[in-house]
Amino acid sequence: MNTDINETARLLPENSCNQQLYGSSKQTGPCGVDNLRNTDGDQDAKIVNSNYQVEDETSQNSAVTIFSFWNMLMGTSLLSMPWAFQQAGMAQGIIVQVVMCGLAVYTAYLLLIASEKLTDPVTKKAPEYTEMCRNLVGRWAEWLNILASTVILASALIVYWILMVELLYNAVNSVYYFAGGLNNIHHSNVTNLTGEFDNERCMVQEKTFSYDPSSSLIPGWNKNLTVPLLFIPIFLPILLLKKMSFFAKLGALGALSVFALMSIVFVKYVQWGWNADFANTKNKHYIPQILGSFPSLSGLLGMAYFIHNSVTTIFKHNRNQGNNVRDLKIAYMLVLITYMFIGLGVYLTFPLQKSCIKQNFLENLPWNDYLSLAVQVLLFLRMVTVYPIVAYILRVQIFAALVGNEYPGYVKCKKSIAYISISFAVRDVIVVQTKPLCELTALSNIPSK
Numbered sequence: 001m002n003t004d005i006n007e008t009a010r011l012l013p014e015n016s017c018n019q020q021l022y023g024s025s026k027q028t029g030p031c032g033v034d035n036l037r038n039t040d041g042d043q044d045a046k047i048v049n050s051n052y053q054v055e056d057e058t059s060q061n062s063a064v065t066i067f068s069f070w071n072m073l074m075g076t077s078l079l080s081m082p083w084a085f086q087q088a089g090m091a092q093g094i095i096v097q098v099v100m101c102g103l104a105v106y107t108a109y110l111l112l113i114a115s116e117k118l119t120d121p122v123t124k125k126a127p128e129y130t131e132m133c134r135n136l137v138g139r140w141a142e143w144l145n146i147l148a149s150t151v152i153l154a155s156a157l158i159v160y161w162i163l164m165v166e167l168l169y170n171a172v173n174s175v176y177y178f179a180g181g182l183n184n185i186h187h188s189n190v191t192n193l194t195g196e197f198d199n200e201r202c203m204v205q206e207k208t209f210s211y212d213p214s215s216s217l218i219p220g221w222n223k224n225l226t227v228p229l230l231f232i233p234i235f236l237p238i239l240l241l242k243k244m245s246f247f248a249k250l251g252a253l254g255a256l257s258v259f260a261l262m263s264i265v266f267v268k269y270v271q272w273g274w275n276a277d278f279a280n281t282k283n284k285h286y287i288p289q290i291l292g293s294f295p296s297l298s299g300l301l302g303m304a305y306f307i308h309n310s311v312t313t314i315f316k317h318n319r320n321q322g323n324n325v326r327d328l329k330i331a332y333m334l335v336l337i338t339y340m341f342i343g344l345g346v347y348l349t350f351p352l353q354k355s356c357i358k359q360n361f362l363e364n365l366p367w368n369d370y371l372s373l374a375v376q377v378l379l380f381l382r383m384v385t386v387y388p389i390v391a392y393i394l395r396v397q398i399f400a401a402l403v404g405n406e407y408p409g410y411v412k413c414k415k416s417i418a419y420i421s422i423s424f425a426v427r428d429v430i431v432v433q434t435k436p437l438c439e440l441t442a443l444s445n446i447p448s449k
């Protein structure tokens with residue numbers, strides 16, 4: 001890796017140039033690039049010693065950085081991993097996972113090194129990714145990045161919103177069912193199933209009832225209207241907060257739910273048992289090693305390991321900047337382990353025909369099963385903790401680009417975030433009601449109705 005650092009350093013402007021990059025705004029220095037502005041305007045950021053220790057209330061320790069990065073990186077892709085493995089075959093799936101993860105860590109690592117080289121020598125303030133684009137490539141790269149970043153982050157936020165709606169809606173219905181609300185189900189919605197598993201619907205069914213969840217058990221509990229709007233009063237005040245440390249801590253807290261999720265999924269694996277046959281192609285549990293449809297996995301992983309437009313925003317708040325590269329590698333390693341555990345684990349233990357595994361794995365789980373309910377609640381909590389940190393990053397990048405200040409004040413922030421939240425909720429209502437639109441959306445794992 002040392003050669004890489006030197007190579008990166010060689011490609012970046014000389015230190016003396018760096019000094020000039022941080023002068024007053026909009027002058028063009030002898031380095032041939034525009035000087036970096038201080039886009040933050042955040043006067044209380046005090047950075048102290050030469051070991052790049054960020055010692056202020058906006059900083060967070062390595063554990064918080066690693067856990068929030070891990071939680072945020074996984075986003076929504078987690079639920080599609082079993083399906084993606086089934087598309088690639090086992091051996092090829094493992095290889096594609098490792099290669100894609102390696103590429104993502106390496107490129108994210110280069111970004112970290114570049115931002116370290118461009119850090120303001122006086123204030124020790126690391127630049128935003130967009131600023132790096134402008135200074136290393138040019139104005140056009142800055143605007144291209146702002147556009148791409150906004151599209152990616154906004155799309156991710158829309159998917160999170162839809163997933164939260166889906167998860168909360170199903171979880172509340174399940175709780176109602178367990179609390180005895182089954183008596184209220186209209187009889188025509190209930191089908192008796194004879195077997196342990198519902199092969200026809202590809203549903204891992206462990207109770208004697210199946211219910212069509214498209215109509216709610218609870219009057220007024222409407223997936224297309226009430227539930228999407230419910231999140232606005234919850235998120236609006238949170239998204240107005242100024243400090244990154246709050247969002248990072250919330251994200252790190254969400255990572256704890258991943259541990260719980262993995263334990264519950266492990267219990268499911270034990271219940272299902274080993275359902276893999278590597279030799280008999282006629283067996284419904286046959287697991288091939290290589291499949292031609294592997295681009296489904298590599299394509300999905302392109303998004304699943306992508307967080308590069310947020311790397312500098314998160315790591316510049318890491319208290320000990322010397323730990324950045326180590327923390328980045330640990331976080332990516334945790335993501336690789338989680339994807340393998342969920343993706344490969346479900347693939348090998350899934351008790352039905354492997355082709356039954358759905359793009360959104362939640363659709364394979366019944367709503368009237370305790371473990372499935374626990375999985376849904378944990379995934380919901382995870383999404384609730386990821387949403388604010390991704391929204392924070394979108395907010396910082398948009399404001400830094402448009403008004404040259406990451407936090408232009410409470411009132412401006414409040415207005416813009418209110419508009420964005422309402423437009424998301426409206427968009428969500430439209431998307432949930434028009435399924436074909438969902439299927440066109442680039443992020444493939446939007447749950448269908």
Ligand SMILES: N[C@@H](Cc1ccc(O)cc1)C(=O)O
Pocket residue numbers: 072073074075076077152153156303304305306307308309310390393
């Ligand atoms: N990688 C995330 C999405 C994401 C993309 C870019 C980011 O900066 C943050 C999150 C996912 O798989 O859902």
